[in-house]
Amino acid sequence: MDVVRKADEVRKIITYLPEEAGVYRNLSGWEYLEFMARFRTENRDETRGVVKEAAEICGLGDRLKDKAKTYSKGMKRRLLVARALMTKPKLAILDEPTSGLDVMHSYHVRAIIRRYVKEHGVTVLLSSHNMLEVEHICGKVALVNKGKIVAEGEPQELKHKYEGENLEDVFAKVVGFA
């Protein structure tokens, strides 16, 4: 499908989480999810189902009733990841889903992504500078240097090929600074 010519069609089957995405400060987490869900659902029941799903994904519990301006950065990110996955898109593009998060929130976000891919067959295209995170979550990896793919394959395959202890090592060797 041509993403430029058929942008409207493409938008229906993908979701996107920008690196610096924000939430509406004066909406509660629940209202935000409802607002986003309405663009992709047909009726009220379907919306409610999707939002319930998102509530479960993000695990924010009763805090979803509070306004988003009271959330920590990690809570906002969990809400946004849930937003990107709740409608089970064919492809979810997640740009640095854990950047700037503390250990607990990062752990939770990674767990969400892994579980969702496994349980619902959603394809996730994830971009990250954190090679350890990439190794932990991704089934297939493309290393990009100066805008070009320099190596591609499964994490184990790459580690074996470039004799690296982890993907960070592999990247350093491929790019040539190690």
Next chain:
Amino acid sequence: MLKGFGNILIKELRELIRDPKILLGMIIVPLIMFPVLGAVMSFSMESATQQAQKATIVVIDNDRGNYSAIFIRNLNATLVRVFIVNETDPSKAVSDGILSRYNTTQLLMIPEGFSANVTQNLHINASTTTYVKIYSVFSGAGLFEGIGSSMVGSSVTSFNRYFAPDVVSARPSTIIRGHIEEGIDPNVLSTLMLSQAIAMPITIMILLTYSMQIAATSVAMEKEEKTLETLLTLPMDRFAILMGKLSGSIVVAGIGAITYMVGFNYYMGSFTSAIPTGSGVDLVSLGLTPSPLGYLLLGASLFVTLLSALALAVILSAFAEDVRGAQSLVGYVYPFLFVPSLLLMYIDVSALPLALRIAILAIPFSHPVIASRAVTMGDYWTAGLGIIYVTAFTLVIMYLASRLFATEKILTMKLRFRGLRKRGRTPAEEP
């Protein structure tokens, strides 16, 4: 001395002075804005006074005696041109269109027995007085409306000063839409219409500035809080984002306008209740309040102007990176709101020189003020044409705004102060 104070102060000044928005908004704009406003005010005053001085007056002399001739000579000394007509009945003179034939708004009638009464006052009984009747056309033209009839009034005073105190009194009446309203002083009427002359432009100014701020903030907030990027990836009509933003701003601004008008009405009411209205002037019975059609046109004019202002604010804020930037950009539109409103507060648009009149009419924000006057005077054409013009202007702006929202450029566009040029961020510049 506080430790570190000087260092902080120098840093603050450097930062503030180097911010082009502050420099422009706080220093350059006021330096231009206030002289322009001053020029507008003095121009309005001067042109109203000049108009009155250049005034032509039509005189009906039903006395044709010595003193009426002296009175007319005295008028000639005060006013530039005095025309004496053969008609005897002021109502007939007005309905026959004599005033427009001589291009004047003032009619003076010297009653029969004027000279006899003045003679009696001077030689026999000082308590005998007489009068002249002054009829002035009321056009709802602004705060200086009464200057013309005041000039005639001062001519009566100078006549009295020459002969005897209070020998002649002026009895003012008003001509409204071609009908004489006996005993209605145009000055009292102007005072009563003050709330309209001032309230309407001020209300429109505040309503428009307030709603533009709301609209600009709402778009800039999406950019600042990084929610716009997500919004643009959703399967929805881009035009819906624009319309949603405009409609939301209209509702909030509308509520603001109603609250404001209620408050302002109360505020103005506290003034008008203090004005002595012994003449029993009633605006409703004089037909000087808008008809239902008038209100409808005024509402339509306000609505389309509001829409044009909001669409403009949305476009401008699309060029800003954050809320502060958007508010500064919208601030550049304010002179176009303030200058016409202030000018029209004092003077009628038809009294302006052609070039200035075209400039004022080209600014869409002038039209609700013009419409408010026009509908009060039953001139629905002026209001209607204004609505058509502002609607066309709004459609163009809305089209531009929708084109802007249809592209991804809205995420990266910004105005640079050096050269004021638009640019898109290239991938190489991405952090």
